[in-house]
Amino acid sequence: MSTVFITGGTGFIGRVVVRFARAAGLNLVVTTRSAEAASQLSCDGGVRALVCDLARPGAWQAEAARAEAIIHLAQPPTFGARVTRERALAYRALRMRMDAFLLTSLDKSSVRRVVYVAGTSYYGDVGRSLQDESVTPNPRGWGPYVAPAIETIPLYLARGLPIVQAFPGWVYGDGSWFRDYLLRPLAARKRYFTPSGPARIVSPIHVDDCARAILFLLDRGEIGARYFLVDDHPVESLDLARCAAAALGVPLKTRTAPKLAVRIQAGPVVTESLMCDANLSNARLRALGFQFNFPSIESGIPRVVAEFRERLSEEVAAPFAEGGDSAHHRERTE
Numbered sequence: 001m002s003t004v005f006i007t008g009g010t011g012f013i014g015r016v017v018v019r020f021a022r023a024a025g026l027n028l029v030v031t032t033r034s035a036e037a038a039s040q041l042s043c044d045g046g047v048r049a050l051v052c053d054l055a056r057p058g059a060w061q062a063e064a065a066r067a068e069a070i071i072h073l074a075q076p077p078t079f080g081a082r083v084t085r086e087r088a089l090a091y092r093a094l095r096m097r098m099d100a101f102l103l104t105s106l107d108k109s110s111v112r113r114v115v116y117v118a119g120t121s122y123y124g125d126v127g128r129s130l131q132d133e134s135v136t137p138n139p140r141g142w143g144p145y146v147a148p149a150i151e152t153i154p155l156y157l158a159r160g161l162p163i164v165q166a167f168p169g170w171v172y173g174d175g176s177w178f179r180d181y182l183l184r185p186l187a188a189r190k191r192y193f194t195p196s197g198p199a200r201i202v203s204p205i206h207v208d209d210c211a212r213a214i215l216f217l218l219d220r221g222e223i224g225a226r227y228f229l230v231d232d233h234p235v236e237s238l239d240l241a242r243c244a245a246a247a248l249g250v251p252l253k254t255r256t257a258p259k260l261a262v263r264i265q266a267g268p269v270v271t272e273s274l275m276c277d278a279n280l281s282n283a284r285l286r287a288l289g290f291q292f293n294f295p296s297i298e299s300g301i302p303r304v305v306a307e308f309r310e311r312l313s314e315e316v317a318a319p320f321a322e323g324g325d326s327a328h329h330r331e332r333t334e
């Protein structure tokens, strides 16, 4: 059976990609820098974990060259600390390096598809009317720091690599920013801070649909094409909090924060991301035949909240259980 080589398979989106890929019976080689994550991945006989650092050349490149298909999700850390320009510049350099070591190692005669995952921050602030992938990018926030990597992709395409580019919007699920910045504070009945200024339009997608769409593009994506991975209903950013609060059964207490305060807290890069309108269409993805399980946040967020609640109750119960390996610990070490 053919093998799919997955980078970033331990990340927020990648973990779900791995789960769906295994459910579909695919054999996987999954990269990670962590020996512990590798041993957890290897518990599944259909997964071979490869401990490696994509920012350095190594034997992993020969493994990538042998794979029939590639899903490239790995990125330098973006989450969990204030994002200064220096940090974003370091991200830009490292991302370029990781891409170059991976993409130059591939053999165009044997690889069937490469799904390269970027983000809609590259398109940035594209206004309040609905746009498709042909809109001129206006990179904002992380966008300018991802742009050099994305703008190098045409060179690899010209060399014959069968690359399909996926641009997820705001990916929500029980993890990453959605759990730490939205679900946890709401569940603790803390105030939810919104930046001052007009309400912004964002294009969300449930992490399960994002992962399914990435796998779908592996078979059906057109080489050279770009696809927005967003659900059917762009929303105002505050709607995510409204919907999550309703699903949690807590009141939504908001407070407007001046832009300067957001900048001090989150840094200039994230602040700029929050000031963009991105009303994006999934028509190109849908035209290929992709079906969403969660076409709106109203259908997706209650499911995420249910998973979040289950995890919370496991976290509370775990210290009292014999040999208690808490869910929180598992999450941190995955």
Ligand SMILES: NC(=O)c1ccc[n+]([C@@H]2O[C@H](COP(=O)([O-])OP(=O)(O)OC[C@H]3O[C@@H](n4cnc5c(N)ncnc54)[C@H](OP(=O)(O)O)[C@@H]3O)[C@@H](O)[C@H]2O)c1
Residues within 6 Å of the ligand: 007, 008, 009, 010, 011, 012, 013, 014, 031, 032, 033, 034, 037, 052, 053, 054, 055, 073, 074, 075, 076, 077, 078, 079, 098, 117, 118, 119, 120, 167, 168, 169, 170, 171, 172, 176
């Ligand atoms: N999360 C979102 O809301 C969102 C939205 C739009 C687009 N995206 C895009 O989707 C992709 C995946 O995002 P994510 O949020 O799932 O990522 P993530 O949770 O930040 O995970 C990053 C992954 O990259 C791996 N990694 C980092 N540095 C590495 C290195 N030097 N060598 C090998 N692996 C390395 C990590 O593996 P180990 O730590 O195990 O080594 C981890 O699996 C990214 O391209 C991102 O730009 C994400």
